[in-house]
Amino acid sequence: MSLNDILSLLRISLHAMVPLALTAVGEIIGETAGLFNIGLEGILLMSAFVAVLGAKAGGPAVGLLVGMGTGAFVGFLFSVINTYWKGTQMVTGIGINLFAMGFVAFGLIQLGAPGFHDVPKAAELAKLRTPMGAMSPLILVALVLPFIVFWFLKRTRAGLMLKAAGEAPEAADVAGININRIRLYATTFGGLLAGLGGAYMSVAWMGLVTKDLSAGRGFISLACVVFSGLNPLLALLAAFIFGLFQGLAEWVKTLPSKPIPAQFVSMLPYIITLLVVSGAIGRVRFPKSLGEPYKRE
């Protein structure tokens, strides 16, 4: 493995890390406030698709914004159902995932080819030239954002209010915090970050949309969240580990000698996820009222 190989591996890993980190950080904000969104997979997929439509209409920046908007909208819908309407969070999440699978496959057919759609070069977000090679500017966002969120959750009043809404909604309610509304903000923002992750995948990274573009990344970021115990910095670390193994899988596939069948290489990220999660659990503690709709007595 030469230095060049290591650099290219690192580059792939950092690129693979971005959607996981963004989604996981968003989910951490939501879970801190007490909502558990397993519809992340669907949000990633839908925002990746809608972002391409936006990027084709108005350039990559519009694409990213539209993707974020899509994610925020789905997050908003999820939280309205599960706060004001007292829904069942798991079922809502599954519904979002199913809907996204159908919606994106349906939309791809409408765009022409069933199954995939290429993003025109002009609509792709330009990559930065760095000593390490072409890097997407969003890598920087994904590296910095967890620190900001960490500070926000630990050091600001609003962050503590989020925590209160997740840990002791009754007490927070008595203290004058509007539980439903704060959860609404949190999950909408979480959806927005997942939407950015999805838009990044299609517009800034892979340059195409397929009907299984998300490939379990929503659930891998849930695994990051579980691993991190709702600490954004640990979630970034987990996202990097998973990104590294996805990068490794991509890298092994490009080797001319093909030491392992491609199918087994593709399994690697999922196996690593399982191993990491089963090794990490035990010290993780989640907010007390995670998953419970708040009802005033």
Added chain:
Amino acid sequence: MSESKRSIESRLLRGAHRTLTGLSPAVESLLAAVVGLLIGAILMYIWGFNPWKAYIALFKGAYGGSYEIASSLARATPLILTALTFSICLRSGMFNIGAEGQLFMGATASILVAYMALPAPLGQIVGLILAAIAGAAWSLVPAFLKLTRGVSEVISTIMFNWIARWLVLYLAIFILGDPNRAEKTLSIPLAARFPVMVRGTDLSYTIFVSVAFALLIYFVLWHTTVGYEVRAAGLNPTAARYGGIRNKRTMFLSFILGGIAAGLAGATITMGQPPTYAIYGGAAMPQLTNVGFDGMAVAMVGRNHPIGIIIAAVFFGGLNAGGRVMQFYGSNPVPLELVRVVMGAIVLAMSIPELIRIFPSVKKQGQELVGLFRRLTRKPVKEEQA
């Protein structure tokens, strides 16, 4: 620590199989189905189709005659089983979304029958048993990880779905491949196939396997002590443990039963769906993909009750079969994928326990949200003041 994790999941499942509205569960499901179809219609309208024509084509294609009903039942056959996978685990308080992977493994295991020259009834039985074992084995690891390491089954089963997908692709290409045709596995031999019931359709006798298994699960869950324990553990794990129920045992049992169901679902596809009786090794594996996920929608609408599931599966099987007709319907060809959009919307609607009460109060909620946005747009308020 795994204790509190478990209670999170049972909390997240609150209301998944009980009605919180006091309405009859059937009415709730019906309402959700109507809402889902409406959302599908709106989407079709946006994309420039005529929803009315499309739904007429769909329902004619699903239930318009004996041929159509037979194909709907054929689509319902595996759905009943994958829905049971989800429901059994839900009844015991767990969220098993691994039906997809377990189905893949079951289907692959049933292909092994191709290597044995077995006479008629034996071939079918061996195929089903192999599939059931493979499905159960694939569900055992997530169950084990949950019990020993406290790994949430939501994550582990999804990871196992993806691992199964790649593993089956590998097996289909390199191990079980048909030497004469590279794109598919060996076919189930003629003697081991389930015969077709209605000539010209793909409805085979496998539907009896599905229905029998559903009835068996109904009997086990509602008429045996073990089943009572499973349901009690699902409703309130703490109370169940004080009542002397071994939660770990019920958990294992429901995972194994679920795995068997999903494995059998795989076998009904390979052994009972003409014309190929094999797995196609091409990247998509179209016969197998998404049957497990669709099963979750079926389970939800069927209210996680075996009898409800059979009815819901016939409904969703009809959507799938009718969707195939709809996509070729003359001037208004709506892609089959719309069916999954409708399914997702139905599940979303199912997740809202107060759906029925939302309609009268939607005005109030809307006003509240509009007011919220107005406040947000008027001056940029910091979150803490909200």
